[in-house]
Amino acid sequence: MIPNTDNTSIISSTDLSNLTYITSIGCGLSVFFLCVALFMHFLMRRARKSEAAQILINLLVALVLLDLTFLTNEYVANTGNIIGCKLMAGFMHYCLLCTFTWFGLEALHLCLQLATISNPTTHYLLKVQIAGWAPPAIVVTVLFFMQKYNRLVIQTDTGKDVAMCWIIDSSVHYVVNIGYYSVIFAFTFTTFVVMLRWIVLLKRTTAGHKKAASGSGKRTGTGTSDILTIMGLCFTLGVTWGFAFFAYGALRLPSYYIFTILNSFQGFFLFIYYYKTSKFIGDSTVSAETSNTTEATQMENPYEKQKNF
Template sequence: MCKCSHLTFFAVLLAPPNQTLSTSDLNSLTIITQVGCGLSMFFLSIVLFMHALLRRTKASAATKILIQLVSAMFLLNLTFLINDFVAKLKNSVACRIVAVLMHYFMLTTFSWFAVQAFHLCLNLYTGGQIVIRHYILKVSITSWVLPSVVGIVLLILGKYGEQVISTNDSEYNVTMCWITDSNVHYIVNIGYYVLVFLFTFTTFIITVYWLFCLKRVGRATSSTGIGPKRKGIAIILGLCCLMGITWGFAFFAYGVLRIPSYYIFTVLNSLQGFFLFIYYYNTSQQEEILSSQGSSSGTLTVQSNVHSDNPYDNIKE
């Protein structure tokens, strides 16, 4: 067998450092990562193309925030896929540059998860009438600029470089450009995601509760029969993807659950771009329906505003 020198797996972004894997698990996780990240980039590029071509001028605030998340995730997948190629060059400067870029885009992705959660909760609370001045500009500056400060500081401190991922056979060890200090990894990456996860998960619970309350009111005043179980599952899956809750499987990467959590984490999060494409497609379809209804009636109800941000609420049998 030839020496293993290919891409590492996606879960390494939040996995505890300095742990050993079997070569079979590393190979399997690598294949899943390559396929998942490739599909994600393909579908994320479709979303960006559709938005630029068809909906850029008439996009709602929810769509603009979603596009920012899509952009951050696309760049995260891109830098992750080229990481292996740069690591093979054995160029310390190039390796540090790729490491800081990948870290920056990961932090911005986490930030946009939090913004998505904040926007959904705020949209439901205000009935779709958000009156914050320069709202999109403010959340954009926060989500794109603050992570860059972290990356620049860590780059100056020399915390980026070549990291070795060990296997049970040292001949098959692989390297990647990433954070070399385990303490920085725990504090900056895992610590920041813990804060984001607590916020998004709390918002997720509140949002699902409000959505189901609205659905009960809608069923009481509507004669149309919509399958509540299918709608409920679609809402939960859509919100989990939108808020990055699936990244929480990294918390189970300890003990006997370490390898299973790696597989679940890698499958769900390397394919997250595909899930966002489905969400965007449903959003565009729902907004077109609401726009046509609004133009004929002259007004949109509070419930319609809520549904425009949560298209899964109107999935039919």
Template structure:
């Protein structure tokens, strides 16, 4: 794809990607640290699923950042391992977008998720399915180094899948399935949010409108729909779609951290408010009984 853009644009996109992946890795690491070492309460099912997405995305960013360095070692075995690990991380990220949407669908349809080992079954599906694809490609020796060029000049080397047909069939085909499912769930959620908001008289206030917009934007990023901008990389939209795709997806880890941080604060504030209301009710009851 990069053969159709200039070397300057390729360099700019590479710098944006590296900066975004580095920042995303840092904030995803902070989020995982907060979750596993600081969080005292038992995490909800939604948070547990989100943490699995964070892990997959963390390794995707990591493998991308070190991929070129491994490719430049000219070590075939190391490059194959690097390509397979990066590919697995990418497919796992796509799969966890799907799992996020599936869990959201269950909540929308009020499907009980208190079944035995629900999260464990979700985790097995989320991590095993991508591994089957990668093992299949490894056994068929489909991983190797590739050369990325711009303006008919080689600009970079990385470990990946040299066969363009396999890349399109496996990766693009895999994401198309995820994309249509997550987009459908996003639309259903947006319709439901709009429907309930229209029934609320307070929804006309700017604050409520802003909150709904931010909620939908967060969901748009959470479900990985931003990866769909790659479908517009043709004709006059080629270069703009590359930049939009690169910025949104390179910094996706950072955006998800912001979502996780503020959603965690909302939960904490709600708990405090409930505790305050409960305490106030108890005091009122005590005063009434002693009066």
């Protein structure tokens, strides 16, 4: 989903057709499931009170906008309207930078969840939302006035051209997109490793308590909830976008396929994670949870460690 910015990028027509087909189906499914997740979120007043859920919803909104602009990008490019193409390229770039930024803010929120902070930060969510949406707008505005957006042509080995609206300066693409994501990836991947270690330790502690309580020597394996948690963290932090770093040499084409498949279906996996980890409890429902249920919930959702910032 981060295209090469060379004006005469050449790729096999078969591979381009396959990648386009996978992307179209995946983005379509992602938009559908992300919209379902957004609809579910706004129906559940209890979920809207969670800071972690609201941050996740901002990421889902950014991904919905990115998928929609990607699906309609080629159509706008083929209209021949240069102004419209520049606007589409700028808006798609804005959605991409917002998505990267929200990956980083998700990681930051997880770090704050695990840290011990005594002084709460006022208007925490407002500050996070400004940080997530405002800086990318400034970058895109500057690039737009620098005339860095236009119609980009991708050529195949059969001579069939495919057009899209994107950044026409490769140096800008590598610095602004690849460079920025490299910083985000370093932070999010480190957070992912830390959270993975935290989940493993929590799993061992929970299994030890259950073993002591039951007096059984049976070992507890990795369950479906643990796998979904790890996958959810991977997609929520944007770790799968790291495959873009391997798009060189002999790994170029395989990385294109892996990158396209994983990130085209990212919305679907995020929906599964959101559905699995969210607490859908009505306002009138009051239930006493057992300690085992509480431990299981904490195991499924590391985001729900409540804290005021």
